[in-house]
Amino acid sequence: MRTVAKRVLVTGGAGFLGSHLCERLLARGDDVLCVDNYFTGRKDNIAHLLHQPNFEPMRHDITFPLYVEVDEIYNLACPASPIHYQFDPVQTTKTSVIGAINMLGLAKRVKAKILQASTSEVYGDPIVHPQDESYRGNVNPIGPRACYDEGKRCAETLFFDYHRQHKVKIRVVRIFNTYGPRMHPNDGRVVSNFIVQALKNEPITLYGDGSQTRAFCYVDDLIDGFVRMMDASDETVGPINLGNPVETSVAELAKIIIDLTGSRSTITYRPLPVDDPVQRCPDISQAESVLGWQPRMPLRTGLQRTIAYFETLLREHGAIPAPKTAAA
Ligand code: NAD
Ligand code: UDP
Ligand code: UDP
Numbered sequence: 001m002r003t004v005a006k007r008v009l010v011t012g013g014a015g016f017l018g019s020h021l022c023e024r025l026l027a028r029g030d031d032v033l034c035v036d037n038y039f040t041g042r043k044d045n046i047a048h049l050l051h052q053p054n055f056e057p058m059r060h061d062i063t064f065p066l067y068v069e070v071d072e073i074y075n076l077a078c079p080a081s082p083i084h085y086q087f088d089p090v091q092t093t094k095t096s097v098i099g100a101i102n103m104l105g106l107a108k109r110v111k112a113k114i115l116q117a118s119t120s121e122v123y124g125d126p127i128v129h130p131q132d133e134s135y136r137g138n139v140n141p142i143g144p145r146a147c148y149d150e151g152k153r154c155a156e157t158l159f160f161d162y163h164r165q166h167k168v169k170i171r172v173v174r175i176f177n178t179y180g181p182r183m184h185p186n187d188g189r190v191v192s193n194f195i196v197q198a199l200k201n202e203p204i205t206l207y208g209d210g211s212q213t214r215a216f217c218y219v220d221d222l223i224d225g226f227v228r229m230m231d232a233s234d235e236t237v238g239p240i241n242l243g244n245p246v247e248t249s250v251a252e253l254a255k256i257i258i259d260l261t262g263s264r265s266t267i268t269y270r271p272l273p274v275d276d277p278v279q280r281c282p283d284i285s286q287a288e289s290v291l292g293w294q295p296r297m298p299l300r301t302g303l304q305r306t307i308a309y310f311e312t313l314l315r316e317h318g319a320i321p322a323p324k325t326a327a328a
Contacts, residue, residue, distance in 0.1 A: 005031045005054065007069065009112075011062050011103060012076035014041030016182050017117070017175075017219065019049075021074060024223050026052055033068060037061040040079045045182050062099035063091075066106055072230060073114040075103045078152075080119075081187035082145065082273065089147035096151030097158070104162040107169070115171040115230050116159050118239060121149040122174060125277040130247075132283035133174070133239050143275040156239065163237060171229045171236065176243025176282045180219030180302065181309035191216065191303070194254055195310045198263035208272030210251025215281045217244035218302035221295035228291040236290055243282035244295040260303055 008025050012018040013034030018041065022032050026049060034046060034057045049055045060066055062077045078095050079085040085092040100116070107114040123131045124139030139149045162168040179191035186192075197204050225242040248256075251267075258265055287293045 005029055006071045007031045007033065009033045009035060009068060009070040009073045010076060011035045011074070011099070012041065012078065012117075014038060014043065014046050014057070015076060016045070016080075016180070016184065017178065017222065018074075018076045019045035019182055020180070020219050020223050021076070021226060022046060022049055022055065024227060026054055030054065032056070033058060033070060035060045035062065035066065036077065040081070040084050040184060040187065042184070062102055063094045065102050068106070069110055070106075070112050073103055073107055073112050074117070074226065074230070075100065075114060076117040078117070078148075081184070081189045082148075083188035085148040086144055089144075092147040093151040093154075096148075096155045100155040100158045104158060104168055108162060108166050111169075113169040113171065113230060113234075114159075115173065115226065116155055117226075118156055118172050118174045119148075119152050120174055120176040120241070120243065120280055120282065121145065122153050122156065123280075124149060125275060126279065129279050130245065130281040130283040131241070133241055133286055140275050144273075145275045160237075169234050170238075171232070172238035172240070173226065173229050173242045174239050174282075175222065176217060176241065176280065177214045178217045178219055178222045178243070180306055182219075183306070185310065185313060190214070190250060190253065191306065192310070194257045195261070195303075195307055196314070198257050198261040198265050199307070199310060199314055201264045203268035204254045204258065204265050205270050206251060206254055206267050207270050207276065208250075209269070210254065210267075211249055212272070212276060213247045213249050213279050213281065214253075215244050215247050216253070216299055216302070217242070217295050218297035218305075221297050225287060225291065225293045228293050232291060240286050240290065241282040241284050242287055242293070243284065244297075244299075245282055245284050246299060247279075247281040248299065256300060257303060257307075260300065261307055
């Protein structure tokens with residue numbers, strides 16, 4: 001435990017990644033202010049933290065100014081799954097851009113360090129593979145993913161301009177697909193979709209022919225990367241890729257999940273969404289050399305933990321029958 005608690009603001013703290021981050025910061029003795037408008041976040045994600053005296057939840061939309069006193073800010077607020085960020089695309093861009101301006105204005109006023117949760121989507125549908133941080137991307141600025149991709153790109157611009165112009169202490173990490181317990185069961189992301197479908201023995205929805213690739217990082221590994229980045233020297237501004245460099249096709253992921261769940265699900269093919277990136281895999285040499293970070297969790301083990309989470313969730317909601325032994 002630290003002797004003097006840092007006051008840390010986590011925006012999007014009731015979301016999937018945010019709730020794990022709050023947990024990690026509390027465990028090391030920080031004072032955590034969790035700000036969320038509950039668009040995609042859930043109170044259930046942070047219910048287990050409410051009894052902790054160092055934890056304070058606050059309902060707030062970061063597109064509005066926020067006046068608080070903190071030492072560090074992790075800016076995670078933004079819907080992350082395509083169906084959620086495309087639901088109200090204008091609000092998505094506002095959250096990334098106006099939200100970044102407000103959080104950077106706050107960081108400037110109170111002289112806090114601020115970390116931006118950027119994304120591999122800044123590389124768009126990449127023509128360089130694997131993607132390193134010098135690659136400038138291939139983003140369609142007017143397509144259905146643009147509200148997210150361009151919003152995040154503009155947020156990076158704002159971070160670097162506040163850094164150059166106002167000497168704000170920034171950190172920018174570009175997160176690649178991350179999965180784990182507390183993903184939203186209905187957010188349409190591939191890992192949660194496939195696991196829920198497999199557990200219900202429903203058809204697995206493979207978009208396109210399933211040959212498109214992603215690289216899947218377990219949430220605990222990613223949170224470790226966040227904290228290392230924030231704790232790094234002020235010269236370490238990034239952007240730095242955080243992700244698991246083991247590339248897996250979506251069809252292969254479906255097979256692994258069917259195998260791990262012992263499911264009777266079959267595969268059903270659906271059209272590939274517009275602008276869906278064909279290949280994605282991080283080059284993490286910078287994270288390795290600068291932060292001494294690399295992911296540790298093997299995909300199958302991480303998926304087993306995630307499956308266990310969804311099993312409990314579905315059983316509590318009565319959507320899948322409890323095993324006979326459990327009912328006895
Ligand atoms: P999530 O949807 O679970 O979490 C986002 C949180 O932000 C939610 O709790 C939501 O209610 C909150 N939020 C949204 N708009 C807000 C606003 N205007 N004001 C306040 N709160 C708001 O998604 P996640 O996977 O936890 O993603 C967290 C961050 O990481 C996002 O910024 C996302 O872009 C980034 N990211 C995630 C991944 C991933 O694979 N999970 C990959 C790349 C980047
Ligand atoms: N801001 C905030 N909290 C603060 C300080 C600023 O939310 O503690 C917001 C404020 O609404 C402002 C934005 O951050 O519009 C950008 O602040 P900055 O100081 O860069 O710009 P200015 O106030 O000059 O517009
Ligand atoms: N995908 C799929 N079936 C689903 C959900 C997603 O085949 O039910 C595919 C999707 O087309 C994409 C990949 O899985 O190629 C990852 O999708 P996700 O939405 O999880 O993340 P992102 O596209 O933002 O990386």
